[in-house]
Amino acid sequence: MHTIVVDLGYGDAGKGTVVDRLCVPSPGAAPVAAVVRFNGGAQAAHNVVTTDGRHHTFAQFGSGTFSGVPTHLSRLMLVDPLALAAEARHLASLGSANPLALLTVDRRARLTTPYHAAANRAREQARGTARHGSCGMGIGETAAYALAHPADAPTAGDCTSRTTLRRKLALLRDRLTEELGPLDAPPVEACLDAFAAFAAHVRLVDGDHLARLLRTGPVVFEGAQGVLLDEWHGFHPYTTWSTTTFAGAEELLAEAGQPRAARRLGVVRTYTTRHGPGPLVTEDPALPDALPEAHNGNGRWQGAFRAGHFDAVAHTYAVEVCGGVDALAVTHLDAPARTGGALRMAHAYRTPTGLLDRIPTAPPGDLARQQRLTERLSAARPTRWRSPGADPHAWCDALAHTLDAPVVMESYGPTAADKITARESRNRCRERSPA
Numbered sequence: 001m002h003t004i005v006v007d008l009g010y011g012d013a014g015k016g017t018v019v020d021r022l023c024v025p026s027p028g029a030a031p032v033a034a035v036v037r038f039n040g041g042a043q044a045a046h047n048v049v050t051t052d053g054r055h056h057t058f059a060q061f062g063s064g065t066f067s068g069v070p071t072h073l074s075r076l077m078l079v080d081p082l083a084l085a086a087e088a089r090h091l092a093s094l095g096s097a098n099p100l101a102l103l104t105v106d107r108r109a110r111l112t113t114p115y116h117a118a119a120n121r122a123r124e125q126a127r128g129t130a131r132h133g134s135c136g137m138g139i140g141e142t143a144a145y146a147l148a149h150p151a152d153a154p155t156a157g158d159c160t161s162r163t164t165l166r167r168k169l170a171l172l173r174d175r176l177t178e179e180l181g182p183l184d185a186p187p188v189e190a191c192l193d194a195f196a197a198f199a200a201h202v203r204l205v206d207g208d209h210l211a212r213l214l215r216t217g218p219v220v221f222e223g224a225q226g227v228l229l230d231e232w233h234g235f236h237p238y239t240t241w242s243t244t245t246f247a248g249a250e251e252l253l254a255e256a257g258q259p260r261a262a263r264r265l266g267v268v269r270t271y272t273t274r275h276g277p278g279p280l281v282t283e284d285p286a287l288p289d290a291l292p293e294a295h296n297g298n299g300r301w302q303g304a305f306r307a308g309h310f311d312a313v314a315h316t317y318a319v320e321v322c323g324g325v326d327a328l329a330v331t332h333l334d335a336p337a338r339t340g341g342a343l344r345m346a347h348a349y350r351t352p353t354g355l356l357d358r359i360p361t362a363p364p365g366d367l368a369r370q371q372r373l374t375e376r377l378s379a380a381r382p383t384r385w386r387s388p389g390a391d392p393h394a395w396c397d398a399l400a401h402t403l404d405a406p407v408v409m410e411s412y413g414p415t416a417a418d419k420i421t422a423r424e425s426r427n428r429c430r431e432r433s434p435a
Helices: 015-023 081-093 114-126 139-148 156-160 162-180 188-201 209-214 247-255 312-322 367-378 392-403 422-432
Strands: 002-007 034-037 046-049 055-058 071-073 103-106 203-205 219-226 262-269 272-275 305-308 327-331 345-351 354-356 381-386 407-411 419-421
Touching: 002 015, 002 247, 015 046, 015 219, 015 262, 015 327, 015 407, 015 419, 034 209, 055 081, 071 209, 081 188, 103 209, 114 139, 114 162, 139 162, 156 162, 156 188, 156 203, 162 188, 209 247, 219 247, 247 262, 262 312, 262 392, 312 345, 312 392, 327 392, 345 367, 345 392, 392 407, 407 422
Parallel strands: 002 219, 002 262, 034 071, 034 219, 071 103, 103 203, 262 327, 327 407
Antiparallel strands: 046 055, 272 305, 345 354, 345 381, 407 419
């Protein structure tokens, strides 16, 4: 069976390390055939640490690369060739031999260019203190331009034709410049050279490639960001221009003739975090110092890395807008003990209009409704606290009950060796049982 990995929070829950563990060969299990990226783009930051101490922040490559698992960038990905080349160089420096040889890219995937990134930063700077917390890498601009000008939006396949790509890049540059003024970006000819090199070094594939790939063995679909940042279900305007639920992966599976063929694996921490502005009802300013992060910090464009106690109301909402999950991977299970059992779970909010113990869901499309919800959550304060204490097993039980799904992976640290799967847990129990 295939697996879809989705973050049930605001991102940074540990999707990369979970995918890394899923891709490690296991006795008696079929090897993972590929990691498929199905949303977002180069703004992803999935940290993986190997058992020998190597660290890489995966953005476009799948987080199974250290295990030699190929990556497929689907038609739903926003592909940044310049960032991809830099990522490939870093992977090579860490011992991954020719990482671009592990990569396939759907020709229909939209390109993120320096013009998108420059426009993104110009808009964010113009917002001043009302910034949205963008990553500043042009993801929203890529999606917005493709919606406004679908026939002119550059694609990965366009990189094989300088004539086509020159026309599309010049149109893109001119339209954005007319709207925003001069952009801090290289000339079109320089972009053409870089994108031609991209096309020469990666394998561009047609839409039927994924269907063939799915028949070769189990595939892991690696999501980006988190459900609480979803373009339609997140708390507008502090969201991403991307569908961050399971929907994109399931759409790809259906197109490939394998609908409902994947386990829906939701990832959560034992505490709730987010980057930049927007609601974080359970925020505790003391937690970032109590639980320092090696690979998460304040960003120039995103803003501060913030932390709070486990927000059961928000994470339950994430599960509901996804239509449920089949299983959970729980990360940072060492954190309750590191805080002396001080971490808690909030199961309701006090708001100016009364107690709120469930965020109501609604069909996608009404951003005005989501903004009103944001305003309500921004004034909310957590209540109805519960504490599982310092015992990680008590946390797993509490999270499974709260989110209505079994915990199938427990993570106590950054490497694959720090993970325990449900199968391994059952085997340990059998080994301990008397004969």
